[in-house]
Amino acid sequence: MVDLKSQYNKIKAEVDEGIRQVIDSTAFIKGPKVKEFEQHLAHYLGIKHVISCGNGTDALQVAMMSLGLKPGDEVITTSFTFIATAEVIALLGLTPVVVDVNPDTYNIDPDSIRKAITANTKAIVPVHLFGQCAPMEEIMNIAKEYNLFVIEDNAQAIGADYIFDDGSKKKSGTIGNIGCTSFFPSKNLGAFGDGGALFTDDDKIAEQARAVVNHGMKIRYYHDYIGVNSRLDSIQAAILDVKLKHLDEYAFARNSAAEFYDNAFANHPNITTPKRYSKSSHVFHQYTLKLKNANRISLQEHLKGLGIPMMIYYPVPLHMQKAYKSERYQKGDFPVTEYLSESVFSLPMHTELSVEQLEYITKGVLSFFK
Ligand SMILES: *Cc1c(COP(=O)(O)O)cnc(C)c1O
Numbered sequence: 001m002v003d004l005k006s007q008y009n010k011i012k013a014e015v016d017e018g019i020r021q022v023i024d025s026t027a028f029i030k031g032p033k034v035k036e037f038e039q040h041l042a043h044y045l046g047i048k049h050v051i052s053c054g055n056g057t058d059a060l061q062v063a064m065m066s067l068g069l070k071p072g073d074e075v076i077t078t079s080f081t082f083i084a085t086a087e088v089i090a091l092l093g094l095t096p097v098v099v100d101v102n103p104d105t106y107n108i109d110p111d112s113i114r115k116a117i118t119a120n121t122k123a124i125v126p127v128h129l130f131g132q133c134a135p136m137e138e139i140m141n142i143a144k145e146y147n148l149f150v151i152e153d154n155a156q157a158i159g160a161d162y163i164f165d166d167g168s169k170k171k172s173g174t175i176g177n178i179g180c181t182s183f184f185p186s187k188n189l190g191a192f193g194d195g196g197a198l199f200t201d202d203d204k205i206a207e208q209a210r211a212v213v214n215h216g217m218k219i220r221y222y223h224d225y226i227g228v229n230s231r232l233d234s235i236q237a238a239i240l241d242v243k244l245k246h247l248d249e250y251a252f253a254r255n256s257a258a259e260f261y262d263n264a265f266a267n268h269p270n271i272t273t274p275k276r277y278s279k280s281s282h283v284f285h286q287y288t289l290k291l292k293n294a295n296r297i298s299l300q301e302h303l304k305g306l307g308i309p310m311m312i313y314y315p316v317p318l319h320m321q322k323a324y325k326s327e328r329y330q331k332g333d334f335p336v337t338e339y340l341s342e343s344v345f346s347l348p349m350h351t352e353l354s355v356e357q358l359e360y361i362t363k364g365v366l367s368f369f370k
Pocket residue numbers: 055056057058081082084085127153155156181182183184194195196
């Protein structure tokens with residue numbers, strides 16, 4: 001599904017030099033490289049504060065802790081996402097309220113958010129799924145109307161632009177109160193291990209988040225809050241700092257691969273290619289299609305026989321996961337998510353796909369229907 005080795009080979013000299021510098025300095029934790037990377041990422045995103053942390057799941061948890069959300073508070077998120085989004089809500093004793101998604105963009109549906117709001121609702125967590133922004137302008141309007149926080153789960157869309165009605169643009173993750181991202185190796189901006197970050201324009205939230213990731217302390221050994229220990233290490237920061245310079249070029253390569261796939265599967269009776277949302281650029285974390293009138297597992301087996309990986313993101317909606325079953329929800333409550341979980345499939349998507357590979361993959365898929 002990804003080819004991290006070929007990507008590394010192209011930037012090897014610079015990455016190796018960055019790692020060597022950190023080893024020479026022995027400033028492995030909280031070293032200058034971490035600060036530098038945070039500043040470079042803030043500049044790239046056009047935001048005031050970037051606070052790095054241990055992974056994307058921690059970023060979401062720290063975001064909710066920094067906003068002072070309390071047990072019993074309801075947090076609205078999408079039923080079609082990776083589990084981390086809901087996991088931290090539940091871990092903090094908050095109540096996850098899930099809502100359905102748009103069948104074309106796979107992203108959270110603003111009308112469903114509106115219907116799910118109660119007196120206890122405190123925050124909305126839209127996920128920019130597969131590399132494309134959720135409808136942020138509508139979501140921000142709802143948040144303003146009901147005085148809710150917005151935490152953007154930007155783990156899959158770093159570098160994407162959201163385009164407002166007036167034509168102005170903002171980077172995904174910089175529109176709500178806090179944006180969160182993951183530097184898991186296969187993400188669009190991936191480290192050589194775990195990493196994550198939060199971003200915000202709000203000085204108070206930034207100060208709070210910086211304390212929370214560091215055991216709740218602003219002054220060493222004085223703990224003002226209950227915090228966590230969540231850090232990006234200097235070696236990962238050095239690697240990410242090199243890769244950040246290539247992020248836009250990586251998005252371009254992903255888009256080229258997506259266009260190849262789009263053309264190969266255009267007007268196919270059994271396949272629907274992913275729809276581009278007019279208010280967002282797409283950075284194609286995943287290339288996810290919908291299958292009609294065909295057996296998905298047979299397709300996966302067929303591709304496996306040809307040495308082509310195919311993944312299903314995500315096979316089980318949140319409300320049907322064993323750990324998250326609640327009296328609130330039943331099968332049938334989120335028809336779009338349930339339909340998608342039964343029909344989507346994702347093909348290899350990364351920065352190093354050659355035309356030969358793309359031809360092999362698309363021919364392999366098409367041969368299933370012959
Ligand atoms: C990857 C991912 C996360 C979690 O990131 P980790 O760094 O693996 O903790 C959260 N949300 C979404 C949507 C993700 O894809």
